[in-house]
Amino acid sequence: MLHCQDVSKRFGDFVALNHISFDLPGGICAVLGPNGAGKSTLLKIVTGLLAPDSGEVRIAGCDVAKESLRVKRIIGVLPEDLGVFDALTVEEHLDLCGPVYGLGRAETRDRRDALLRVLGLEKGRHTYLDQCSHGMRKKTALAMALLHNPRVLMLDEPFEGIDPVSSVTIRDLLIHISRRGIAVFLTSHALAMIPQLATEVMMIRGGQIVFHAAAGELERPLEELYFDLVETPQQEDLPWLRSAQS
Amino acid sequence: MAALRAILAALGRAVSRDLANSFKANNLLFLALLGSSAEALFLLLGFLFLFPLSSDPLDRIPAARLAVWPLSPGQRWGLRMASLALSPVAWAGILILLKTKRVGLALAFCGLAVTMQGALALGRYMVKRDPHWNVLGGIPQLPGRLGGLVRKNLREMLSLMDPYAAALLSVGGGAYRIFAAHPDPAASTIMGLLTALALSTCGQSLFGLDLESGVARYHVLPLRGWEILLAKDIAFLAILLVLLLPLDPWPGLTFGLVALAVGHKSSVLLELPQQRWRFASGNIAFGAMQTAAGLGIGFLEHQQGPIVLALAAIGCAASVYYYGRRWEREQWLRLPPS
Numbered sequence: 001m002l003h004c005q006d007v008s009k010r011f012g013d014f015v016a017l018n019h020i021s022f023d024l025p026g027g028i029c030a031v032l033g034p035n036g037a038g039k040s041t042l043l044k045i046v047t048g049l050l051a052p053d054s055g056e057v058r059i060a061g062c063d064v065a066k067e068s069l070r071v072k073r074i075i076g077v078l079p080e081d082l083g084v085f086d087a088l089t090v091e092e093h094l095d096l097c098g099p100v101y102g103l104g105r106a107e108t109r110d111r112r113d114a115l116l117r118v119l120g121l122e123k124g125r126h127t128y129l130d131q132c133s134h135g136m137r138k139k140t141a142l143a144m145a146l147l148h149n150p151r152v153l154m155l156d157e158p159f160e161g162i163d164p165v166s167s168v169t170i171r172d173l174l175i176h177i178s179r180r181g182i183a184v185f186l187t188s189h190a191l192a193m194i195p196q197l198a199t200e201v202m203m204i205r206g207g208q209i210v211f212h213a214a215a216g217e218l219e220r221p222l223e224e225l226y227f228d229l230v231e232t233p234q235q236e237d238l239p240w241l242r243s244a245q246s
Numbered sequence: 247m248a249a250l251r252a253i254l255a256a257l258g259r260a261v262s263r264d265l266a267n268s269f270k271a272n273n274l275l276f277l278a279l280l281g282s283s284a285e286a287l288f289l290l291l292g293f294l295f296l297f298p299l300s301s302d303p304l305d306r307i308p309a310a311r312l313a314v315w316p317l318s319p320g321q322r323w324g325l326r327m328a329s330l331a332l333s334p335v336a337w338a339g340i341l342i343l344l345k346t347k348r349v350g351l352a353l354a355f356c357g358l359a360v361t362m363q364g365a366l367a368l369g370r371y372m373v374k375r376d377p378h379w380n381v382l383g384g385i386p387q388l389p390g391r392l393g394g395l396v397r398k399n400l401r402e403m404l405s406l407m408d409p410y411a412a413a414l415l416s417v418g419g420g421a422y423r424i425f426a427a428h429p430d431p432a433a434s435t436i437m438g439l440l441t442a443l444a445l446s447t448c449g450q451s452l453f454g455l456d457l458e459s460g461v462a463r464y465h466v467l468p469l470r471g472w473e474i475l476l477a478k479d480i481a482f483l484a485i486l487l488v489l490l491l492p493l494d495p496w497p498g499l500t501f502g503l504v505a506l507a508v509g510h511k512s513s514v515l516l517e518l519p520q521q522r523w524r525f526a527s528g529n530i531a532f533g534a535m536q537t538a539a540g541l542g543i544g545f546l547e548h549q550q551g552p553i554v555l556a557l558a559a560i561g562c563a564a565s566v567y568y569y570g571r572r573w574e575r576e577q578w579l580r581l582p583p584s
Contacts, residue, residue: 047466048465049462049465049466069468069470072466072467072468073468077466079459079462079463079466080462081458081459081462082459082462083459083460083462083463083466084459084460084463085398085402085456085459085460085463086455086457087382087398087401087402087405087455088394088397088398088401089377089383092387092394092397092398095387095394096387096393096394096395096397096398097394097467098394099390099391099392099393099394100391100392100394100395100467100468100469101468102391126377126378127377128373128377128380131373131374131377144463
């Protein structure tokens with residue numbers, strides 16, 4: 001469903017992605033890595049938000065660079081900065097998206113109401129996005145990604161800033177839709193959530209894939225693997241942080 | 247003292263930036279060419295300008311941040327007092343006092359500014375309590391594929407001060423047309439063109455209020471660049487057309503089309519900063535082009551008739567298509583890393 005071949009991206013001297021290649025036939029692929037590892041850049045490139053310096057990305061057989069409009073119709077995206085407008089309410093965001101994706105008025109309304117219900121946004125449906133909490137903004141953006149029934153879902157940090165109940169709701173929703181054939185490609189820092197959710201795990205460090213395997217084939221706990229392969233927690237003491245008594 | 251000095255220095259920078267962005271190269275500056283014959287007009291525009299000027303300088307520090315800083319009550323009081331000196335309204339009040347020597351007038355001016363801020367704060371509070379109080383929320387979704395985007399663009403544009411300055415001109419021109427004993431027929435055309443001029447700076451920064459988040463959404467939606475620009479233009483022209491109805495609409499509409507055709511380039515390539523409830527920020531070169539071409543072609547429409555309007559519409563459509571493609575290309579390559 002998602003094919004990424006030899007993708008590289010530089011920003012000046014900084015190499016954000018270095019010859020990344022992978023295939024995602026379906027299921028849920030979780031991309032893990034520290035801040036600045038290249039996860040969001042990779043997501044921007046596979047969604048067509050950013051042009052790679054080299055390489056090719058195909059989604060459902062369509063070249064993201066050459067057939068961007070076709071690709072946009074079949075993917076649902078939760079971008080890093082959410083892609084929401086302060087001048088619209090939660091509900092109006094979904095009303096905006098329906099016709100753009102070719103949905104009729106009644107269908108948009110039905111799907112909108114269902115998504116607002118499932119994501120716990122019903123109470124705040126008339127709230128303007130500049131007055132919403134970060135979690136509400138994120139859930140609105142997620143609802144926008146789901147509204148048109150995409151074939152591939154690309155989510156940047158879907159669990160960051162989300163309350164525990166909504167996190168479980170989103171996790172279960174993603175599991176259900178992936179079983180119905182929607183491929184999910186997500187980035188995350190929520191290591192505890194990934195083993196319950198992902199069918200594939202990919203780890204990125206310094207713009208390169210350092211680990212890519214089926215989630216069921218992990219020989220060690222994910223956290224241990226992550227600390228080993230990607231980033232070891234800093235152990236340095238800060239002696240100036242002490243109680244006044246000592 | 248060092249803490250207060252640091253906070254006040256930061257506040258001073260924030261106020262000066264805000265001030266600079268409140269009226270940066272707005273096309274209303276070209277109205278100054280009208281000279282002393284437009285005193286009443288400038289008075290009305292000055293009244294509108296009072297809205298952005300009168301905001302509390304201390305509001306620029308997030309309330310939660312200010313609350314957690316370890317400042318004594320005395321320091322907080324000092325900060326409150328010192329911050330008032332950073333208010334442009336206080337400076338204007340002192341200027342009025344020095345020029346007129348009338349304490350009452352200066353105090354009345356400051357009182358008006360405080361009342362305006364009070365009204366705005368009350369409005370914000372009401373909207374926060376119940377979003378239905380948001381007047382702009384009454385704008386319905388327009389039909390069609392781009393209807394939701396046009397609604398959003400209408401709301402964004404109406405959260406700039408420029409449409410209200412244009413509305414003052416429109417109402418003034420309309421009142422003259424209706425109530426004057428022998429209205430000059432040319433006045434309606436001229437007021438229509440000035441109304442379009444007052445709105446035209448918005449056409450220079452059509453993406454100014456979308457922020458990075460909004461731009462990311464445009465890229466995710468299955469829309470062409472020209473469709474996104476078209477949704478912006480429809481909102482601009484809809485507001486302009488309503489404002490032109492009491493006047494001679496066609497020369498003003500021609501001005502609007504020309505202003506958009508010129509403004510697409512700056513909108514796509516310059517990314518001029520924009521703030522809500524401020525006058526639109528423009529670029530002096532693009533503003534001069536919009537004004538000169540808009541007035542010239544607008545007057546030509548008045549003389550030659552609808553053919554000029556049709557040609558302006560074709561030019562604007564070509565500009566939408568060309569800069570729509572440029573926008574797709576430029577933005578795709580420009581997005582920064584996370």
